[in-house]
Every structure is written in C-alpha cells, then in structure tokens.
Amino acid sequence: MSLKSVVTGAKLCVVPLRQAAAARLSTSARHGVNYAPVPKPLQGKMKLFQIDNGLPVHIRGGPVDKMLYAVTAVVCTVGLIECFHVYYVLSYPQKKD
Incomplete structure (x- = not known):
C-alpha cells in the first residue's frame, strides 16, 4: 500500500464529510425557508x-x-x-x- 493511495483514500472520506457539515450549517439558506409574516x-x-x-x-x-x-x-x-x-x-x- 503506497502513501499516495492512503492520501487519496483519506481525501475521499474527508471531502464528503466537509460537504455534509456545510449542508447542516446552512440548511435554511439552501432551501429558502419562508416564515410567516410577523x-x-x-x-x-x-x-x-x-x-x-x-x-x-x-x-x-x-x-x-x-x-x-x-x-x-x-x-x-x-x-x-x-x-x-x-x-x-x-x-x-x-x-x-
């Protein structure tokens, strides 16, 4: 197992986790939640x-x-x-x- 394959495997795991975390932090902005008028x-x-x-x-x-x-x-x-x-x-x- 080479170092390059380990790094590539780590990148495959880290990128989806970052995307999932970003999606959780900004769910209201992404989906355009409409609130009732005050x-x-x-x-x-x-x-x-x-x-x-x-x-x-x-x-x-x-x-x-x-x-x-x-x-x-x-x-x-x-x-x-x-x-x-x-x-x-x-x-x-x-x-x-």
Missing part, C-alpha cells in the same frame, strides 16, 4: 424592546411590568424567608413532654 402588534413590541433607552428589559413595558417585577420580588422574598423558617423548625424540633 403581526403588527408584535412588531411594535419588538421595536419597543430593542430601543436602547437605558431601562432594563424587565421594566420596559411600563407600569404593569414594574408592578409584576415588584410582586415577583416580594413573592421570592417571602418564599426565601419561609425556606429558612422550615430549616429552623426541622433543625430544632419541639420536645414532647
């Missing part, structure tokens, strides 16, 4: 959230988002306090008389 209300929301106005994403929706953020923070805080309460009760059980 509805107008959703386009407006997309524009709102992509504007660089210095606000974090979770409060860009206005007062409703601020209220939801506050409620979520309160619920998480109460849950964390309850977790520590359960750990305390399980660590120091009451003695039975």
